[in-house]
Amino acid sequence: MSGSRLHGKRVFITGAAQGIGFAIARACHREGAALYLCDIDGARLDTVGAELGGRSGKLDWGVADISDAEAIRGQVARATDTIGTVNALVNNAGVNVFAAPLEMTDEQWKRCFDINLNGAWNCSRALLPDMVEAGEGVILNIVSTHSFTIIPGTFPYPVAKHALLGLTKSLALEFAPQGVRVNAIAPGYVATQNVIDYWNSAPDAQAAKQRTLDLHPGGRIAQPEEIANAAVFMVSDECPFMNATCLTIDGGLSVLHHPA
Ligand code: NAD
Numbered sequence: 001m002s003g004s005r006l007h008g009k010r011v012f013i014t015g016a017a018q019g020i021g022f023a024i025a026r027a028c029h030r031e032g033a034a035l036y037l038c039d040i041d042g043a044r045l046d047t048v049g050a051e052l053g054g055r056s057g058k059l060d061w062g063v064a065d066i067s068d069a070e071a072i073r074g075q076v077a078r079a080t081d082t083i084g085t086v087n088a089l090v091n092n093a094g095v096n097v098f099a100a101p102l103e104m105t106d107e108q109w110k111r112c113f114d115i116n117l118n119g120a121w122n123c124s125r126a127l128l129p130d131m132v133e134a135g136e137g138v139i140l141n142i143v144s145t146h147s148f149t150i151i152p153g154t155f156p157y158p159v160a161k162h163a164l165l166g167l168t169k170s171l172a173l174e175f176a177p178q179g180v181r182v183n184a185i186a187p188g189y190v191a192t193q194n195v196i197d198y199w200n201s202a203p204d205a206q207a208a209k210q211r212t213l214d215l216h217p218g219g220r221i222a223q224p225e226e227i228a229n230a231a232v233f234m235v236s237d238e239c240p241f242m243n244a245t246c247l248t249i250d251g252g253l254s255v256l257h258h259p260a
Helices: 019-030 042-051 069-082 106-134 157-178 193-200 205-215 224-235
Strands: 010-014 034-039 059-063 088-091 137-142 180-187 246-249
Touching: 010 019, 010 069, 010 106, 019 034, 019 224, 034 042, 034 069, 042 059, 059 069, 069 106, 088 106, 088 224, 106 137, 106 157, 106 180, 137 157, 137 224, 157 180, 180 224, 193 205, 224 246
Parallel strands: 010 034, 010 088, 034 059, 088 137, 137 180, 180 246
Antiparallel strands: none
16 A cells, blocks of 8 residues: 655665564555665665665665765765755664673774764764755654664673764754754664674574563564554654654563562
């Protein structure tokens, strides 16, 4: 079913080649947005680009590492040429980096922050001038329930995700006078490769999966489309007063108070 809720939106999505990012791309495409898909995985980008209908004035894609500010500026220039001036950014790309704090290498710490925090800033910084000039724009950051809760053993990922939520709130207030809204979605567990890899890293993957499902009040985790449908709403003009907000989508998990 196709709609027009995002008619006139030109959306730049990072980490769009799979998982939540691709689900957001598919949902935005369905609602009439023009899209620029950015990912570090070129082969997969070509596949999903073809699945969405191929390059056109409403769809283009390019390969970049979001931690490389210059490469991102290049991607933004290309997006402007091919789909027009971008007026919505979805900072979705992110990676799990988990290490024992005192055994973690400097490279692990740097990678975690370069991608999960600096990447979103690189993209925001590259696109905000056009949004400010236009007097309108939307930035949506895909944060995590790790932005306000901690699972021991996942350091330093939640540190970066807390900071990404801080970036969301801070930019929201800095740019509200110029008509730019900055919000976040905090997914809990979503059925993507990310989570499968997490289960597979446990000694017994099946038991790890079951433990995760059992934690949830509804006995299941989210599908990527359930995040994507909320993203469409937050990128659209249906919620113009929504700013500096974080929408948690975790089936109620983060509200659950485990009995002693
Ligand atoms: P995923 O691993 O399935 O997909 C991530 C995509 O980002 C991939 O296509 C990958 O190639 C791309 N990417 C990774 N590093 C990149 C880089 N440096 N530059 C450009 N692209 C890069 O992940 P996902 O599960 O879909 O997660 C998407 C986002 O949602 C992440 O920010 C993640 O932290 C967040 N999140 C996921 C879950 C979950 O349960 N899956 C929960 C909460 C938050």
